[in-house]
Amino acid sequence: MITFSLRQLEYFVATAEHGGVNAAARARHVSQPSVSQAIAELERSLGTPLFHRQASRRVELTDAGVRVLQQARQLLAQAAALGRQPEADSLRGKLSLICFQDLAPYFAPRLLAGFRRQHPEVELTLLEGDLASVQRALRSGKAELALTYELASEPQLPRQVLAELPPYALLPAGHPLAAQPAVSLQQLAAEPLILEDIPHSREYLLSLFWQQQLTPRVAQAVQSFEMQRGLVAHGCGVALACMRPTGDISYDGLAIACRPLLEALPPQRVVLVQAAGAAASAAVQAFMHWAASSQGDGAGNAVVTV
Numbered sequence: 001m002i003t004f005s006l007r008q009l010e011y012f013v014a015t016a017e018h019g020g021v022n023a024a025a026r027a028r029h030v031s032q033p034s035v036s037q038a039i040a041e042l043e044r045s046l047g048t049p050l051f052h053r054q055a056s057r058r059v060e061l062t063d064a065g066v067r068v069l070q071q072a073r074q075l076l077a078q079a080a081a082l083g084r085q086p087e088a089d090s091l092r093g094k095l096s097l098i099c100f101q102d103l104a105p106y107f108a109p110r111l112l113a114g115f116r117r118q119h120p121e122v123e124l125t126l127l128e129g130d131l132a133s134v135q136r137a138l139r140s141g142k143a144e145l146a147l148t149y150e151l152a153s154e155p156q157l158p159r160q161v162l163a164e165l166p167p168y169a170l171l172p173a174g175h176p177l178a179a180q181p182a183v184s185l186q187q188l189a190a191e192p193l194i195l196e197d198i199p200h201s202r203e204y205l206l207s208l209f210w211q212q213q214l215t216p217r218v219a220q221a222v223q224s225f226e227m228q229r230g231l232v233a234h235g236c237g238v239a240l241a242c243m244r245p246t247g248d249i250s251y252d253g254l255a256i257a258c259r260p261l262l263e264a265l266p267p268q269r270v271v272l273v274q275a276a277g278a279a280a281s282a283a284v285q286a287f288m289h290w291a292a293s294s295q296g297d298g299a300g301n302a303v304v305t306v
Contacts, residue, residue, distance in 0.1 A: 003045040006079055009072040011038040012050060016069050016142055017096045017125045020058045027125070061140050069141045077281050091119045095283040098127040098134050098143035100152070102201075102225045102243055103270060107147055107162060115290050122283050131200045138275045144284050150269035152200040158274040160291045164267040165242035167208060170194075170228070171257040172235040178257035185212050185263055192219030192237035194228050205240045208265055232256055242268040 014024035015035060025032040043050050050065035061069060073094070080092040099108050112124065127143060131152040137143040138157070146153065153159065169188055171178045177187055189209055193216045195202065209216045219237045222228050232239050233250035248256045272291045274280055280288070 004042050005038075006076065008038040008042040008045075009076055011035045012042055013069065013072050013076065013094070014125075015039060015051070015059060016061055016065065016140075017127065019142070022057065061142065066141050073144070073281060077283070090121050091282060091286055092121040093281060093283045094123045094125065095145070095281070095287060096125040096127065096143045097145045097147065097287070098129060098137045099147040100131055100134050100149065101128045102196075103147055103149070104128050106243060106245075107270065111147075111287075111291060111294065114294060115287055118290060119283070119286055122286070130198055138273060141275055144275050144281065145287060146273045146275070148271060148273060149200065149204075150271045151204055153271060153273045154276070157276055158280075158288075160272040160288055161269055162272060162291065163270040165244075165270065166267045167205070167240050167242050167261060167265055168244065169259045169261060170232045170239040170241055171259060172232060172238075173255040173257050174235075175238070175257065177238070178259065180259065182260045182262050185209055185214055185261060188238055188240070189214040189216045192217055194220050194222060194231045194237040194239040196223070196225060196228050196239075196241070197221035198223060204268065208240065208263075211265075212263065226251060229256055230254075 011024060011028065011030075011034070014028050015021055018024045018027055021035045021039070022032050025035045028035070039050065046064075046068065048064040049062055050068055051059040052062055053059055077093040080094075097108075097112075108126065112126065115122070116124070127137065129137070131148065134143075134146045134148045135152060135154075138146050138153070147162075150159070150161070169177070169183045171183070177183050177191075185208060195205065195216075195218050206216065220231060222231065225241065225243060228239050228241065230250045230252065231237060233252075233254035233256050244258060248258050250256060272288065274284060274288065
């Protein structure tokens, strides 16, 4: 006999995706004890723990939890399809997408808005994190898709390229180099560098100097793109980046001079990556198809090329 319910599976999937019982309860609009009880009953039914509980109240999937998560998503998708009227052709189900936090504001809103117009009955969970969090979410199955840089994804995973972003220089508006139409890495290496110090991005940006046998002077390491832009705008140093907002202005209204680099350098590729493991659901396939079909319809509108 089946000793667990679809509701238990639904709460289990929500807890895995949101990383905790409290967050899952808020997402499902139910009480925290309801989610905790459902997961406890599911673990008893399956005879195995599905989560490692942590002191911070966050949870991590066990090996068994990773396997059950893939199967639970499939069962819930099949249940959603079973409840659909025979004449209905709209897609239903759930989809979890995690985005690298620097890329999310530039690509995710357009992709999500277009997808929801086409498939309004798909329930989409949107997560954000640093590059390491994105990798963990894909490996564990916490997320089914990831919006990230290609250099931070495993090469064997299916992907859709959304954009190729050449690196460029950020300079204070009154800096002498800002008077040039383009700058070299050698010139930047002589200036104090504001470095976005997060895994993968850090190594990529520093490698651009190293390939030219240059050693930059890192004046300040920061954890976000906007902090980097703000410090450059206030004259604290120069920087390298790939993402570029439409307006070259810091949060507090100061101008930033953005200039292309003289060297021919490899771009950062923005990709939509599918998680390893079970076959992609109909919702995942539909989102990948939408991302591919939208490439000729403004995929890079949020990014200004230099």
